[in-house]
Amino acid sequence: MPVENQIANKLLAHYDAQARSLPWRSPPGAPPADPYRVWLSEIMLQQTTVAAAAPYFERFTKRWPTVEALAAAEDADLMAAWAGLGYYARARNLLATARAVAGKGFPDTEAGLRELPGIGGYTAAAIAAIAFGHRAVVVDANVERVVARLFAIADPLPGAKPAIRAAADSITPDGRAGDFAQAMMDLGATICTVRAPACLACPIHEHCAGYVSGDPTAFPVKAAKKARPVRHGTIFWLERGKDVLLVRRPDKGLLGGMRALPTGSWGDSPPGLAGAPCDVGWHAVEPVVTHVFTHFELRLALVAGTSEKHCKMQPGWEWWPKDRIGQAGLPTVFAKAASIFGRDG
DNA sequence: CAGTCGTGGCG
């Protein structure tokens, strides 16, 4: 038997015995899971850990059991339900795709899936394999790591992606497409981990060039990362009786489309009261909030004030009950700030 | 292609 088939068979046998039980997953060898649930889980899992996505998946599928139900959701409700999970463009694309396929089902080919908003190369392959049983080369960060080690691919990412994909293709079997994809990802998540791989527990370590090399963590090689700049801003907490002013952020850009506390623009130095929603007497609230995004660190001064009659409301602004701020669906950075304002009084 | 886009957990 060719070594590629041996590798696939060992991975599948290991998966049969060790597969993680996950809310969106059908057991090894069982019929595929509902495409809606597979799709929803794959979107939630983009750059997101299983532990973080799982409670959101449970809430979403309970509230919206079908893609038709999701398609009928209000935009604001969907965005609020996504709050805290991050990468909010996923939520907007989720709704767009739900409305595109409602009533006619998901396409069952990679090419068809790839045309839907929020579904790229990885997700299209994953859905085709897991929900429809089609052979597809499913390459996520787990598979990249497993394959780079298995074949000791020394070229750095992202340039090595084509070679890694070709290597993944070479060990992808024709049958059990969904199980194989998930077996590879389980292996990467539980055994072939980033820092301390458990090679002796790995069903294919005897085929692994990275293991033979003595230092499997040397793979995959990655390009050096850029330094993360610091930006500064101000968050305004404007009260009016029992309410606080919330705004809706523009659809595009950071935290796009999300309900938020008002801020001015962010820059290289603290902007003070520039960009305040209203000209009232502001007072500082400690401490400064620091929040780390993917490509910059944000330091936000907090100021509070009380609305006066000449404060003019603008489109997208709303007064929200302070004691229900937890239900506003604020992204984490604003939830963090709101909790400080709340305990400050 | 390289930058943009969240968040939380882990060693």
Next chain:
DNA sequence: TCGCCAAGACT
């Protein structure tokens, strides 16, 4: 403590 990273997509 803090840098690294996760079932990537889009421009």
